[in-house]
Amino acid sequence: MTGPSAAHMKTTPRISGQYDPVPRRNAQQADPCTMVIFGATGDLTKRKLFPALYQLAAEHLLAPHFAVLAVGRDAAETDATFREKMREALHESDEVKHFDEQIWESLSARVFYAGGDATASDAYTLIKARLDGIEEHRSEEERNRFFYLAVPPSVFEPIVRHLSDSGLVPRHDPSVRPWARVVVEKPFGHSLQTAQHLNALVLSLFEEHQVYRIDHYLGKETVQNVLVLRFANSIFEPLWNRSHIAHVQITAAETVGVEARGKYYEEAGIIRDMFQNHLLQLLALTAMEPPASMTADAVRDEKVKVLKSVRPLTAETIPDSVVRAQYAAGRMKGAEVPGYRDEADVAPDSQSPTYAAARFYIDNWRWQGVPFYLRSGKRMAKRASEIAVQFHTPPHRMFGEDGRMGHLQPNTLVMRVQPNEGVSLTFEVKVPGAAVALTEHVEVAPVDMDFSYAEAFGETAAPAYETLLLDVMIGEMTLFTRSDEVEAAWKIIDPLLCYWEERPAEPMPSYPSGSWGPEAAEELIAADGGEWRQP
Ligand code: BG6
Numbered sequence: 001m002t003g004p005s006a007a008h009m010k011t012t013p014r015i016s017g018q019y020d021p022v023p024r025r026n027a028q029q030a031d032p033c034t035m036v037i038f039g040a041t042g043d044l045t046k047r048k049l050f051p052a053l054y055q056l057a058a059e060h061l062l063a064p065h066f067a068v069l070a071v072g073r074d075a076a077e078t079d080a081t082f083r084e085k086m087r088e089a090l091h092e093s094d095e096v097k098h099f100d101e102q103i104w105e106s107l108s109a110r111v112f113y114a115g116g117d118a119t120a121s122d123a124y125t126l127i128k129a130r131l132d133g134i135e136e137h138r139s140e141e142e143r144n145r146f147f148y149l150a151v152p153p154s155v156f157e158p159i160v161r162h163l164s165d166s167g168l169v170p171r172h173d174p175s176v177r178p179w180a181r182v183v184v185e186k187p188f189g190h191s192l193q194t195a196q197h198l199n200a201l202v203l204s205l206f207e208e209h210q211v212y213r214i215d216h217y218l219g220k221e222t223v224q225n226v227l228v229l230r231f232a233n234s235i236f237e238p239l240w241n242r243s244h245i246a247h248v249q250i251t252a253a254e255t256v257g258v259e260a261r262g263k264y265y266e267e268a269g270i271i272r273d274m275f276q277n278h279l280l281q282l283l284a285l286t287a288m289e290p291p292a293s294m295t296a297d298a299v300r301d302e303k304v305k306v307l308k309s310v311r312p313l314t315a316e317t318i319p320d321s322v323v324r325a326q327y328a329a330g331r332m333k334g335a336e337v338p339g340y341r342d343e344a345d346v347a348p349d350s351q352s353p354t355y356a357a358a359r360f361y362i363d364n365w366r367w368q369g370v371p372f373y374l375r376s377g378k379r380m381a382k383r384a385s386e387i388a389v390q391f392h393t394p395p396h397r398m399f400g401e402d403g404r405m406g407h408l409q410p411n412t413l414v415m416r417v418q419p420n421e422g423v424s425l426t427f428e429v430k431v432p433g434a435a436v437a438l439t440e441h442v443e444v445a446p447v448d449m450d451f452s453y454a455e456a457f458g459e460t461a462a463p464a465y466e467t468l469l470l471d472v473m474i475g476e477m478t479l480f481t482r483s484d485e486v487e488a489a490w491k492i493i494d495p496l497l498c499y500w501e502e503r504p505a506e507p508m509p510s511y512p513s514g515s516w517g518p519e520a521a522e523e524l525i526a527a528d529g530g531e532w533r534q535p
Contacts, residue, residue, distance in 0.1 A: 030056070030473030031179075032063040032142040034134060036127065038118045038159055039150035040070030041077065044185065046089035048216075049150065051096050052465035057107040058100065061470055065142060067110040067134045071127060075115035082113035095463045110134075118151070119158040124166035131168075145169075146181040146212075146472050152264075153187055157201060164205040174209050174475075183212040183472055186277050187268060188481075191497065192490035199483040212472050213486060217278040218479040219464030219471075221453070222421045226285040226387065227299070229415065229423060236413075237290070239391070240366070246410060247371045249388040249533055250282050252417075253380035257327065257337060257513070258354070262345030269352035270324075271493055274376040280307065280489045281481070282417070283372055286387055287362055296477035300485055307488035311361040313495045320527070321360075322496060323520040324353035324505060327379035330513030337379065337513050351504050354378045355511060357521040359528075360492075373525055375532070379513040384535035385417035399442045409446040416535070421461055422452040 035053075037045055056062050070082055087104060090096050114130050116123030135143045147163055149156060160182065163169040169180040182202070189195025202211055217223055230236055239245070252274055258265040265273065284303040291298040313321060329339040340346060340354050355377030362372065391411040412426045431443035453461060471479055481489075511518040516534060525532055 028474055029061050030063050030066065030470055031144050031475070032065045032138060033144035033146060033179075033473055034067045034069060034131060035469075036069045036071060036131070036145060036147045037150055038071050038148065039152075040082070040113070041072035041074050042150055044150040045070065046086060047093065048095075048463075048465045049148070049469070050086045050089055051093040052463060052469050054090050054096055054104065054107060055463070055466045056470060058103050062107075063473075065110075065135075065138050066473075068112065069127065069130055069134060070111065070113045071116060071118055071123065072113065073115070073117060077113050077115055079111070079113050083108045083111050086111065118162070119155050121162055121166070124162050124168060128166065128168065141177040143178040144180070145178070146183055148183045148185075150185055153190065156184070156198065160202055160205060169206060169210065171206055172210070173207075179210075179475070181210050181212060181472060181475075182206060183214060185214050186216075187272055188213050188486050189490060190267070190272065192487065192494040195486055195490045199487065203483060208483060209475075209477065211483075212468075212477065213481045213483075214468060215277045215281055215481050216464040216468065217281055217417075218481075219466075219468040220417055221461030221467075222415060222417045223282065223285065224479070225423075226282075226415055227294075231290050242366065242368055242370045244391055245370055246390050246392045247373060247528070247530055248283075248286060249373045249390065250279055250286070250375075250386075251388070251533070251535060252278060252282075252376040252385040253382060253516075253535070254376075254378050255332060255380060255383045255514075257379050258340065258343050258346070260344065262343050265354075266346055266350060266352050270354055270356045270376055270378070271497060275356065275358070275374060276489050276493045277481075279374045279376055280492060282387055283307075283310075283360070283374065284485075286389070287367055287372070289366070294478070296480075297482075299478050300482045304482070304485050304488050306362060306364070307485065307492065309362050309364040309367075310492050311363050312492070313358075313360075313499075315499055318496060318499050321524075322356060322358040323509070323518060323524050324500065325355045325377075325509040325511050325518040325520070326350070326352070327354050327377070327513045328510040330379070330515070332379065332514045339510070339513070340378075351500070351508065353500075353508075355380075355517050355521075357517065357524055357532075358496075359524060371528055371530075373530075373532075375517065375521060377511070377517050381514055381516050382535060383419065386533075386535050387415040387417070388533050388535075389413045389415075390530075399444055408444060412533075414533075414535075420452060421454070422450065422456075424448045424450040 037049060039045065053062070053068065087108065090099055090104065112130060112134060114126055116126050131145065145168070147169060149159060151159065163182065169182055172180065189198050230240065284306050288302040288306045291302045326340040329342065330337060341348050341350050357373065357375035360372045360374065362370070389412065393408060393410050408428060409426060414424045416422050416424070426446050426448050428444045429447050431445050468479060509518045509520060516532065522532065
């Protein structure tokens with residue numbers, strides 16, 4: 001693997017004592033290219049894409065001739081008005097820590113806007129003409145382009161057809177310059193069948209190496225760190241299997257509700273929104289076999305293998321393996337918040353879950369019998385995403401009266417994805433001075449050995465979109481999902497979605513906003529003798 005992500009993953013600072021932070025990116029500068037954004041007036045462009053572009057500009061990682069052509073439906077918008085809107089968006093963004101007028105000026109001079117309906121062929125004549133103007137001072141080999149589809153899934157199909165028919169994205173070999181790439185936002189499909197249809201369409205028009213399917217979780221520093229932790233250290237691998245691991249808990253909890261996305265969420269629900277992509281990616285990285293190398297295909301091959309080994313959910317197993325619920329009204333940070341069914345654009349009898357918890361098994365040699373518990377929800381008590389690997393309790397209990405150790409906590413390795421990114425390992429220690437002899441009345445307490453990115457490296461991690469956009473510009477595909485990977489994930493999720501569609505929840509279980517989810521989720525894990533962590 002080459003490129004920024006690889007560069008990060010190879011960095012091995014010593015964390016003892018004062019660490020002198022290295023420049024955050026010792027990464028390769030992007031190829032000269034133009035980014036064409038479809039859906040430029042949407043939320044993603046201002047909330048994620050422009051802050052990421054600004055940061056890349058600030059870190060001098062964009063090529064000197066880099067340019068953006070934003071395509072939106074609003075015909076009244078001009079280069080000047082669009083630039084002004086993006087400027088305001090950067091001011092509002094949490095991801096831009098220091099706004100520097102000069103950096104913005106140099107970037108914004110290379111930002112252009114074209115009004116048009118991207119589902120109609122006329123728009124592509126205009127786009128071509130604008131691109132010719134924007135790229136006129138570049139040599140032919142430098143006219144690389146990537147087309148970013150920040151659009152609803154319903155218009156995905158006509159856009160990729162037009163990109164191909166217009167000649168803007170010709171099918172080409174990996175070594176050809178200029179390159180043309182297509183970046184697709186999630187959701188990629190609505191079901192296994194629609195994902196297969198989309199993949200077939202896309203691969204009938206372009207080569208796989210031209211298609212970048214985004215799962216922004218993969219751009220998160222801590223998610224990439226799962227691979228480093230597992231494969232750049234030798235102490236974990238011998239323990240990383242059913243003989244030592246009791247279970248794995250993967251959590252992605254959010255405090256926000258559905259906000260202004262009621263319409264999308266009604267279609268998606270938590271399973272399509274978080275499980276099919278982010279959570280299953282975390283599971284795949286945690287459970288995969290070591291790849292032969294860190295090349296994109298070697299890593300993705302191993303992820304596909306593990307996804308294919310996930311035991312299929314069936315009508316017999318679903319009732320005891322999966323829990324769904326919606327958030328009810330409640331108080332969060334001192335303010336009243338509405339229940340899901342009272343949110344804008346949500347049906348009063350909606351069946352879209354905002355929370356789910358599920359138990360999966362992976363049918364292979366390494367993981368046989370080890371439950372992987374996945375849960376995600378909106379309006380939860382805390383924003384926290386983590387992977388917690390819980391080890392077996394000791395086989396023989398010796399400490400404490402009659403060998404009873406009270407509430408011993410099993411060793412747990414926690415990879416904190418966000419916030420407070422880092423890794424911790426809990427283990428039991430003897431409380432000083434509490435016992436005369438080790439065998440009697442000894443007091444044992446859990447402690448944490450903790451690594452925090454912020455403390456060790458000073459800087460916090462680069463936002464996911466910054467990493468991912470740069471990877472598109474240098475042609476690094478490890479952090480993007482391949483067609484077979486997307487389909488393998490849908491195969492896991494599809495039976496559950498079909499099962500629920502045929503059996504609406506009557507009534508739909510709920511959980512108070514600001515809680516850790518419904519009671520049934522506690523019962524799900526308690527049935528195996530476990531309990532959920534509270535990150
Ligand atoms: C998105 C989902 O993919 O991920 C959102 O569509 C969710 O519903 C978001 O809020 C969470 O991402 P992050 O990076 O804020 O944890």
